[in-house]
Amino acid sequence: MTQFRLVVADRRSRFPVPSFGLRVLFDPDNLFTIWAWRLALAALVIGGWQAAAALRLVDPMFLASPVAVCGFLFDYVVSGKIWVNSLVTLEETVLGFALGAGLGILAGLVIGGSKFLERVLTPFLTIFNSLPRVALAPMFIIWFGIGALSKVVLAFSLVFFIVLISTEAGVRSIDPDLTMMAKVMGATDRQRFLKVVLHGAVPSIFAGLRLGAIYSLLGVVVGEMIAAKWGLGQQVMEYSYNYKPAGVFGVLAILALIAICLNELTTRIERHLGRWKTED
Template sequence: MTVRTEAAAADRVLDTLTRSEAERVARRRRRTFWVWTTRAGVLGLFLGLWQWGVDARLIDPFFFSQPSAIGGFLTDEIRDGSIWPHVFVTLSETLVGFAIGAAAGVAAGIVRMQFPFAADVSNPFLTILNVLPRVALAPMFIIWFGVGEGSKVALAVSLVFFILMLNTEAGIRSLDRELILTMRALGATDRQLFWKVMLPGAVPAIFGGMRLGVVYALLAVVVGEMISARMGLGQRISFYAASFRAEGVLGTILVLAMIGLMLNFVVVRAESMLLKWKGDAA
C-alpha cells in the first residue's frame, strides 16, 4: 500500500513538473511571437510614415529617397545580378580579414598571458598601436598595400586583432584563481591547465570579441572600399553618392546591414554549438 502511495505521489509530482515546463515553453513562445509582431509593426509604421512623408511633400526624396524607390532599386539589382560580384568581394575581404585578425589576436592574448614578462615589455607598444585611429589611416593602408583586396584585409586585421587579443586576456584573467591553484596542487601541468582550464574558460569572452570583431571587420572593409576600390559595396556607396542617388546609397547600406546580421548570427550559432558540445562532453 505504501509503495503504491509513494508511486502515485511521484506520478503527481512528475505531472506537475511536466505541466510547469509545458507552461513555460508556451509562455516563451507567446512572448517570442509578440516580440516579433511588435518589431514588424514598428518597422512597418516607420516605413509607412516615411513613404507618407514623401508623398505629402514633407520629406525631400532627393536627400532621403523613399521606401518604394529603395525597394525598386534592390529588386533591379538582384534581378540583373549586378550587385552579387560586389557582395562577394566585400564578404570575402571581411571574412579573410576577420579570420586572420581573430586567429592572431587570440594567439597573442594567450602568449601574453603565458609570458608576463613579454606582456610587460609589449604593453606600451601595443597600447600606442591600439589607440591609433586605424579607420582614419585607411588612405595610408591603401598606399602601403595597394587599391586591391590587400589593403581592405589589412585594415580589417588591424581592428579585429586588438579586440580579440584584449578579450582573450580578459577571459583568462577572469578565471577562478582558486580553481587554478587547486589544479596545480593536484599535479596538473601548465599544458593541462591551458587546455583544460584556461582556454575553455576564456571561450565566452573570445566569442564576445568575435561578435564585435566581425562587425568591425565589415566596417573596415567598407571604409577602405569607399576610399579607393575597383569593386565592393563600399565602392558602390561612393559611386551612388557621387551620382546623387540616395536610393542607391540607402539600398546598398541595407544590404550591408543584412550581411552584418548574417555574420553575427553565424558567430552566435557557432558559440552556442561549441558551448553545447562542451556541456555534453563534460
C-alpha cells in the same frame, strides 16, 4: 529571502499597467504581443518615410522613398551587380577576420600567459587599440594598393587588437583557485594551459570574435569607400557621388543584412561550441 521574492514578483511589469484587460497588450513575456509591437513600429517608420517622400516633404534628391529603394534592390539583383560586389566585400571581410582572429587569439594567449610580456606590452596595446585605425585607411591604400589587400589589412588591424585584448582578458580572468587545483592534482604546465586556461577563456574569446566580425566588415567597407574597383563600400560612394539616394540606401540595406548574418553565425557557432559544457 523576502527580497528575492520581491524581485521576482517585480520582473513581469517594470512600470504600472492599467489592469482592465489591457495587460496582454503590454505583457513583456508574450511573444505574440512583442512581435505585434515590433511590426507596428516598423510599419510606422517605413510608412511615415514613404508618406514624407510621397508628399514631397523631403527632396527625393536627399532621401529615397522605401518604394524607390525596393525598386533599386530589384534591379540590383536582376542585373547581378549585387553578387559581384557582395562577394568581393564578403571575401575581404572573411579573410581579414580569419587572419585577425587567428593571430589575435594566439597573441592574446601568449601575452595573457606571461606576466612579463603583459607588463611590457600593455601601454603599446592600449595605444594601438585606442588609435582610430580607420583613419589609417588612406595610408593602407597607398601602401597596399586599391585591390583587396588594403581592405584585408585594414580589417585585420581592427580584428587583431579586439580579439587579442578579449583573449588576454579571458586568460587573466581565470580563477586562480582553478589553476591551483590543476597544479596540485598533478597537471603538467601544458595540461593546465589546455584543460583550464584555454577552456576558461573561451567565453571571453567569443565575445571578442563576435565584435571582431562586425568590425571586420566595417573596416572593409571603409577601405572600399576610399578607393576600390569593386565592393559594397565602393558602391555606396558611387551612388552618392551620382546623387542616387535609392542606391545608397539599398546598398546599406544589403550591408545591414550581411552584418546581421555575421552576428547570427558567430552566435550560433558559440552556442554550438557551448556544448563543451556538458562533456569532459
